[in-house]
Amino acid sequence: MPEHPDYPRILAVFNEATGPLRARDVCEALDYELLPKNIEGTRAKLKRLVQLDVLTEVDVGSFTRKQ
Numbered sequence: 001m002p003e004h005p006d007y008p009r010i011l012a013v014f015n016e017a018t019g020p021l022r023a024r025d026v027c028e029a030l031d032y033e034l035l036p037k038n039i040e041g042t043r044a045k046l047k048r049l050v051q052l053d054v055l056t057e058v059d060v061g062s063f064t065r066k067q
């Protein structure tokens with residue numbers, strides 16, 4: 001998996017999650033300011049993790065760990 005400093009932190013959030021998360025939820029969990037640029041940047045990382053077969057997009061904009 002390509003290393004981005006945020007990937008391990010993002011995956012840690014998903015490891016604690018009990019259901020699907022949205023980019024906004026991940027931003028909140030990582031204590032990022034809820035600014036559009038942060039949410040969009042996080043969404044892009046989540047989509048990248050889907051491409052890498054680590055996450056699944058279960059609904060538009062809603063992500064979960066790959067089982």
